Amino acid sequence: PLVAHTVDAAVGAGADEIILVVGYEAESVRAYFGGEYAGVPVTYAVQERQAGTADAVRAARAHLDGPFAVLNGDNLYEESAVADLFDAGPAVGAHRVADPTSYGVLSTDGDTITDVVEKPPDPPTNLANTGAYVFPAAAREWLDVPESERGEHEITDVLDRVVDEYRVSAVELDRWLDVGRPWELLAANEWKLGELDRDLRGEVHPDADIRGPIVVEEGATVDAGVVIEGPALVRDGASVGPNAYVRGATLVGENAKVGHSVEVKNSVLMAGASVGHLSYVGDSVLGRDVNFGAGTNVANLRHDDQPVKLTVKGDRVSTGRRKFGVVAGDEAKTGINTSLNAGVKLSEGVGIPPGEPVLRDR
16 A cells, blocks of 8 residues: 555654554554554554544644654655654655645745745745654644644644744655645556566466566466566456556556456556456556456547646646546446546446447546
């Protein structure tokens, strides 16, 4: 899971305890991390309702003793950057962005933070707040902040008080990714698969052609006539082929299936997803137990060569990607010979009849 990469960075940077604030899918998180992860004890705090980032940290207050770090679980950080953050505390991770208007923006005097402004129309700097903090022990008692205009208790209000009372350093992160939208999940997949070393522990047919940094986990199967161009990860229980083509940064999740004469390019297939035969899937995210019928083809390029747009909370938003396919929710199904337009979303459990061109979200 995405949060495991965040925890890995924290542990590698020297964290001596991990406190995970859980709510939705809490049992899945507990099952994955257990009571100890990578030799570091893990504690859980429950946020009863999603009432903001300060409220999430407040849920963990009983477990905080001394200075503490806060990392967003849906962000990717480099281990070395988190280590620099730990060393500099009190501190905030900062990343230079082209358009700061969509972020919390840090004002600085040298490397000292003087102010934090949320999504300003006229940003004072291009330093975005990366959701990575090291707070002094006193901040444990400053978590009871009032609700913001959007009805949440914001960690940036806690940060404001810390900035007023301490010297807080801005630690610039060369690489950082906030993963909140489907195309950012593709970017995260590209980042992490790009770090793979070749490891073929599963069953790979001698007539398969495996090129580059590819991991085939024990229990996975790659059949005859398959070509895989890495980076790619084929998880336990997954099967690829025969005569399939997998390329780009592609994740074939646990028990997922890429069948006969299927091409998958730069995509995420989550656990149990199946693209059975004679299909093309490019630059797409397929949820758990999605099933694409034979001959399902995904478009991932606009005729006008402009970035593909996706509907997010009712608004059409550019993915910033020239190539982007579809997002299919868990257990979505397509009939044979379905055509899916670039930027289409299929809702959880939706069924598409055979032979249908899908040009709008379902």
